[in-house]
Amino acid sequence: MVARRSAQWYGGDDRNSYIHRAWMRRGLPADAFDGRPHIAIANTASDLTPCNAHLDEVARSVSDGIYQAGGIPLNLPVVSLGETQVRPTAMLWRNMAAMAIEEMLRANPIDGVVLLGGCDKTIPALLMGAASVDLPAVVVPGGPMLTGTFRGVPLGCGTDVWKLSEEVRAGTLSAAEFRRSESSMIRSKGHCNTMGTASTMGLLAEVLGMTLPGIAGTPAPDSRLLEAAHATGVLAVELVDAGRTPGAVLTRGSFLNAIVALAALGGSTNAVVHLLAIAGRLGIELTLDDFDRTGSAVPLLVDLLPAGRFLMDDLYRAGGLHAVLAEVRDLLDPTALTITGRPLVEHLGEARVHDREVIRTREQPLQPRAGIxxxxxxxxxxxxxxxxxxxxxxxxxxxxxxxxxxxxxxxxxxxxxxxxxxxxxxxxxxxxxxxxxxxxxxxxxxxxxxxxxxxxxxxxxxxxxxxxxxxxxxxxxxxxxxxxxxxxxxxxxxxxxxxxxxxxxxxxxxxxxxxxxxxxxxxxxxxxxxxxxxxxxxxxxxxxxxxxxxxGADLTFLTGSSGSQVSRESH
The missing domain is CATH 3.50.30.80 (IlvD/EDD C-terminal domain-like)
Structure with missing residues (x-):
């Protein structure tokens, strides 16, 4: 059996080990401290982060999967940033959230972690923190909301806010009608249904290799998200047994694949600062020039707002992320791994495009050169x-x-x-x-x-x-x-x-x-x-x-990984 990091807290018969075990008992079985992996569920659910409010439900499915696989699931609420709520801007606290997540993962008796995020800054912060600690980790993206309609037209949240608000300023839409569109704009649980930062980073987390293959882009209300969350819990235990960490998965090739995908998807410019920051935590050389050199000539294949017409649940029914990646397979690094231990490209064999209006061919792209x-x-x-x-x-x-x-x-x-x-x-x-x-x-x-x-x-x-x-x-x-x-x-x-x-x-x-x-x-x-x-x-x-x-706009003293070792033990 792999030596468990948690055994540093729970193993032995001294006073400190007694304290660690006794305070954690509270209904856990006696064998919970005898070598079973302890898996934290870093949960950004918050009523003040409305796009992540459903993650408590997702966490329960993850927890069930961890327990089924023989692990001990532990809910760990972490800093949550609601893009639409916090002032002056959520980006002010991305680095703080990443630092807090890093410190809590390092400080606690855990062997691995499942990272639950959705809203714009939560997945980047989770990945930055997990990369710095380098414990076995896997992401569950919370998924986009379903599409609402207003005046008979589908609404892209965010994009259509800008458009409708400009109509009000131009005098072509009344303030009352603008307000009436609010409940149509946000139809269900989940993050923005456009190819905004939340959708982009959820998808790129999978391209980087840090999710269960096939999960990214699953709509938040879709029961298949809970099914995949359960499977992710099982996978988290396997990762601990294998000792597979972000440092073993994330390579320069992983980030170059993310740049290719960013262009093909028409993803958010915010991904630039987030990818640079995550790479910086791992000491991987990644620069602005890599975005232009690797991604600028990649065609835009996904016809999604704000660059196109459709929305995230359309992308999912059309074949999803894997169908897009299959179109640019020859541009991807074939050696870049996923947390399954297999290369990303090996997971694309079953990918099919079911709607060529949503996902275009390389020969008939939405735009021929669409990268940053x-x-x-x-x-x-x-x-x-x-x-x-x-x-x-x-x-x-x-x-x-x-x-x-x-x-x-x-x-x-x-x-x-x-x-x-x-x-x-x-x-x-x-x-x-x-x-x-x-x-x-x-x-x-x-x-x-x-x-x-x-x-x-x-x-x-x-x-x-x-x-x-x-x-x-x-x-x-x-x-x-x-x-x-x-x-x-x-x-x-x-x-x-x-x-x-x-x-x-x-x-x-x-x-x-x-x-x-x-x-x-x-x-x-x-x-x-x-x-x-x-x-x-x-x-x-x-x-x-x-x-x-x-x-990457990270704090200068946080670049580079610090590992999982606690600097001093308690006495």
Whole structure:
């Protein structure tokens, strides 16, 4: 039998072992401490994370599977981040959640862990924490909600929020009708049904090899999710017996496969910072350039909002993730493993496409080149990203004057001013929204358009920001600009009226003034005044130690794995 980590707590007859066993008895059988693997269920269920509220039910199925396989299931509530609820932005606490999860997994007498997540930041935080501890681990994605309809039309949550809210601002939808759409937008348990960040990270967790094959994308209300959760509990015990950990599964090839899948799925730009952060926890070399080099030429095969028409339950009925991966099998690293011990590509043999409207062929893609494009130039020396699949093709090459906003508050105060000097050719710039500046890198990069332009029929403009964009959003948005304005980046020195040149085909984003002149400018005083300057608490620690978007926006002292060994034993 494999030596159990939990035996360090429960084995022996001394006083400490007695205490550990006695306080955990509470109905457990006598043999619970005689070599049976103790499996934590790291559970992000919370009523304040509505997309994860059903995970207690999922946890029960996982628990049944663990017990059936001879393990001891242990519910471990962990930090949960509700994307739609917490202020100022859930991203501010992704690293805190990851750190707390890491410390709780290391501190407790467990041999393995099942990670339950759904909402945007929960799966990245769980994977970051588990990668740092490197105990046997497996993910159960909570799954997307079912599709609701409004005015006879399917609604994509998130994406259609932006569209309907712009209709209200443009005067084509009443406020009362907008409010009536709320219950239609959120029809069932589960996370967003668009290819937003939650769907993207649930699917990429499987591409990385960290789930039971075939589970990702299963709708939250579908009974097959509970069936797969039960099987995952069984698998968790097998992982402990095999000693298979994230470090044995996750390789550079795993991350390159995730980049290929990100493009084929039309996934969220947020996956860039999350994949970089997870790789950083493992010491795997992954850079922005890998996203462009590996993924930019991959065709978009999935016709899903925000880049297409359909929604996540359509993808599931059309064949799901494996059907998509089978279309790009030749682009995948054949050696990259899953937690089953078998390569990812070996699990694709039964994959079939059942609806070619939803999942296209390589020969007839939705878009021929759909991956994340990485831009550089004097506005983004360390890189910025754009999602061409969500942009207006006519704007991918554009030149126009900057209209600069120094903060989110400045944007809200002036955007709809009838006197604002702005046209459809202008380039809207919002700064002070990076990891340090806001703090937390909020999803504000897809700036709303000025009301007077909306009224004139304008529906997209070039927008540039050092923050992020919701995975459910769309538009010609250059985001994750690094270094950010608050870290001394050039974005702090741009002025309204400067000519901005966007050239996605040539991967450039520049302000058309001499570099020496740009460098000689002082940062805009209004921008500097708006940068975050917390005095205490998590925000202070975060601002003082967070890295930039091009490295995953993790805390600099958390990169690299620390292992499962507890530094000092109790006495």
């Amino acid at each position: 494009a990485v831009l550089r130039g004097n506005l983004a020396p360390h890189g910025a990203v754009i999602k061409p699949a969500a942009a207006s093709p006519r704007l991918l090459t554009h030149r126009g004057p900057a209209v600069v906003f120094d903060s989110v508050e400045d944007l809200h105060a002036r955007l709809d001013d009838p006197g604002l000097d702005v046209t459809a050719d202008s380039v809207l710039i919002l700064r002070g929204c990076g990891p340090k500046g806001y703090p937390g890198m909020p999803e504000v990069a897809n700036l709303p358009l000025p009301a007077k332009l909306l009224a004139a029929g304008v529906r997209d403009m070039v927008r540039i920001c050092d923050g992020r964009m919701s995975g459910t959003a769309y538009g010609t948005v250059v985001l994750h600009v690094a270094p950010e304005a608050a870290a001394g980046g050039p974005l702090a020195r741009v002025r309204t009226g400067d000519m901005i040149v966007l050239d996605v085909p040539n991967r450039r984003i520049d302000v058309d003034i001499p570099d020496a002149e740009l460098a000689a400018r002082e940062p805009a005083p209004a921008a500097v005044q708006a940068f975050a300057a917390p005095r205490r608490g998590w925000e202070r620690l975060y601002v003082d130690t967070v890295g930039q978007a091009d490295t």
